[in-house]
Amino acid sequence: MLAFRCSSFSVVGYKVLGIDIDQDKVDLLNEGKSYIEHIPSDTITKSRKSGFEVTTNFARINELDAIILCVPTPIEQIPRTRSQICH
Numbered sequence: 500m501l502a503f504r505c506s507s508f509s510v511v512g513y514k515v516l517g518i519d520i521d522q523d524k525v526d527l528l529n530e531g532k533s534y535i536e537h538i539p540s541d542t543i544t545k546s547r548k549s550g551f552e553v554t555t556n557f558a559r560i561n562e563l564d565a566i567i568l569c570v571p572t573p574i575e576q577i578p579r580t581r582s583q584i585c586h
Contacts, residue, residue: 509551510542516563517553528553 509515519525527534529552531544543551560566 509546509549512549514550515546515552516559517551518555518557518560519553520555522555525553525555 517525517528524534528543529547531540531547533540533543
């Protein structure tokens with residue numbers, strides 16, 4: 500979700516710094532490549548040209564004016580169906 504959220508903000512002019520623990524994902528995004536099926540690499544490339552940057556350095560959080568956290572939700576571990584969760 501990091502790539503999706505960040506690319507949305509950077510293409511409208513915000514400088515965006517993404518922070519992730521997965522160095523492989525960080526490297527791909529910084530190369531302008533998407534690892535998410537429904538987000539084309541050209542979207543990431545456009546975002547990179549607009550100021551989207553990704554790092555594994557959490558110390559850079561001090562540079563930010565706003566923080567959006569994207570965390571995975573292990574829905575399969577919740578004993579309900581997805582439609583029940585959405586209601």
